[in-house]
Structures are given as C-alpha cells and as structure tokens.
Amino acid sequence: MSNIGDDVGRKTPVADFRSMSKVSVGQILGLVEAVDEVGGVADVATIAREVDMDIDRLGPILNAAEFLGLVTVEDGDIRITDLSRKLLSSSVRERKKIIREIIDDLPAFRLVVDMARSAGAALGREEVIRAIADRVGSHQAADVFNALVYWGRYAELVRYDSESEQLTVRVAPT
C-alpha cells in the first residue's frame, strides 16, 4: 500500500508553506476528526455546517490539511487519507512524530536546515526571513517564518527564542 503522505508537499515550492500559517495543529486535527465522524468523506458544505464554521474560516484549514496530505478535496468532497486514519488512532506523542515526518522533508524546512548546517550556528530571525523572502517575496516572508517556527516547534524540529530571535535546528528527537 502506498503511503499517501509520502509525496505530498515534497516538491512544492517554499511559498506553498504559507498555507500552513494562521492555522493550528488543533484545527487541522479537529477537521480530520470531523470528516472521520461522518464516515471519512463529506462535501465541504456539510462539514462547514457540522463544525459551525463558514468557508472563510474553514478554507485555510482545509488547504493546510490538503497540503499535509491528510485530506483530498475533489469536486467539493473532502476525503480523509490513510495517513489521517493513522493520525486519528495515535496518541498525542505519536501524532507529533507523524507530523514531523511529513514536514521534515518540506522545502521550507530544508531551507532552514541547510542554512543552519552551513552556518554551524543559530540563525537570526532577520537572516531567515531574508532567505525566505528571496523565494516567496517580502510581503509573505514573515508569515512563512512564523509558520516555520510554530510547526517546527510542534514537530520538535526547531527551537526558537523569541527574545533573542535566534533559531536553531534540533537534532532528530527520539
């Protein structure tokens, strides 16, 4: 059986990671749970009604879930993937690990990891934002950076000190 999550997002440009900004882990998991509860597939309008959120609020969450390979959206139907089912049956700690495996390979994270490796030191916020801005444009760079910090912390891939604005890449957690 192919792991549906394997290829998703892997070859996407850094800019696509902005779909991960302004959404939280809890929202994405909540969406997956909601679709699972109605049988694993539902049209967008049904889910919007079920969870009592309009499309403006649901849209970004749906995009992020799709970006991570947790749902597919086709002809207005949301369908959860095998990866979602695995996530739903996992503990809080296992869920972090699964998300880590998904986002670890994303170009946006690779960019930061490679920068940290060649610098051999902590990276300053401005430095990372400049590198991101080269790829996504300056108006989105801060959003992408914040998303990298949020998801990177959740997945235990990065450490960030918002007082000194220093970002470090963590060695693979056990």
Added chain:
Amino acid sequence: MEAPLLEVKDVTKSYFENGKEFKVLDLIRFELAERDFVCVVGPSGCGKSTLLRIIVGLEPPTSGQVLFEGSPIRADNPQVAMVFQSFALFPWLTVTQNVELGLEAQGISPEDRHGRARKFIDAVGLTGFENAFPRELSGGMKQRVGLARALAIEPLLLCMDEPFSSLDPLTAQNLRDEILQLWANPDLPPKAVLMVTHSIEEAVYLADRVIVLSSRPGHMVAELEIDLPRPRNRKEPEFYGWIDEIYSLIV
C-alpha cells in the same frame, strides 16, 4: 466506610441586595468518587460557575457544605486544580514558567518543578514550545498550558470551567479528544474530573455522569449516567437520544 472524594451537600447560594434575597443556587447535592468524569450542564443563569467556585472553596455557600475527602473544602487545597475558560496565563512568562508557577507556590524544589513541568508539558503535547510565550501559541495550545499547569500539581480532583468555549469548534473538538486520551491513562492525575459547561453535546460526549441544572435559581433537575461506550460518536442515534432528553429537562 471511606468518605467520597467530593460531597456537595445541599448547597444553596443567595446574594442580598437592599435587604432582598436573590437565590442563585438551591439545594445542590451530589457526590464524586474516584474515576468519575462528571459534567454540570445548564443554561446561562443557572449558577453553574458559581457552583464551581463554591466547590473549590473560592466562595462560601449560603447554606450547606462541600466536603473534600470528608473535610470542608479550602481554597488552598493542593489536591484540587482548576482550568479556566480564559486560560489565565501570565503573558510575560514562558510555557514552562507558567506551568511551574503553581508548583513554586507549593514549595516544591526547583529540580522537581522542572521535572514535573517537563512531564506534563509533554503529556499535553506541548514539547517544543517550552520557551514560547502565550502570544506565540494558538488558542488550543494556550488551553493546553492551562491544563498542564493544573495537572502538574498532581491533583486528585480537576475542575474545569467552560474550558473549550473560548476555542473555535475544530480546536475544541480536538482538545476534548486529547483530554479523554489523558483521562484514559490511569497513571496520570487527576482521580476525578468535574466540568461545567453550557453545551449539552459536550457534556454527553465527555462525561460518565451529567448533572442537569435549571435556572433561576439553579437547581438540579436530573443526574444521568451516560452509559454510551467510548469513543463516542456524536452522529449515533443513542448519542442524540441523550441530548434530546437533557434538552427536554432544561426547557
């Protein structure tokens, strides 16, 4: 016979204004034993938050009493912890510092504080955010900090006052499920949960027992054992049956 964990005995609460009595709660009586997950549900104005404040000793009842392990409850009882709707985090403290705060108040040594904070931050899925400030967290994560802080004091009884109502519906549902995951682990505190909510669906989803209050003054109209197997599916007819029943009791 050993005393129940919590006994709420004929609690009544009134406020007096210009010599006139306003009764908020009338003769509330129930008990909590170990491994009870109880929700108090009722419409706004039924005094359910006041009841919770009385139960944790923050406010005295006008009559009746609250016993914890057989003795009158005190607000400084370290066996009782509280999770608030508003999260109640200190914005200038990191996640770890917020969690450690309650332990410091109990005179626990710095090493033990770190160890306990680390354990409960991990249990609620916040490892990686230890040095983050509340402003850097999503709502669901803020409430996880509130939960970690409450659990870190290793309470016997965890009280929660509308813990999900500041969260968006998706985040709320995710957190409910993760709280049930934690609750299913008998190695983790607490021994019992008492939660107040205005959401009937939430009460039926979470609780082993639901105490239904009606308003003005708040009084008990039912105490129901929710015998649905877990995990519960909110789409099943049995689930809906319970919701219908509770609605009909309140309206």
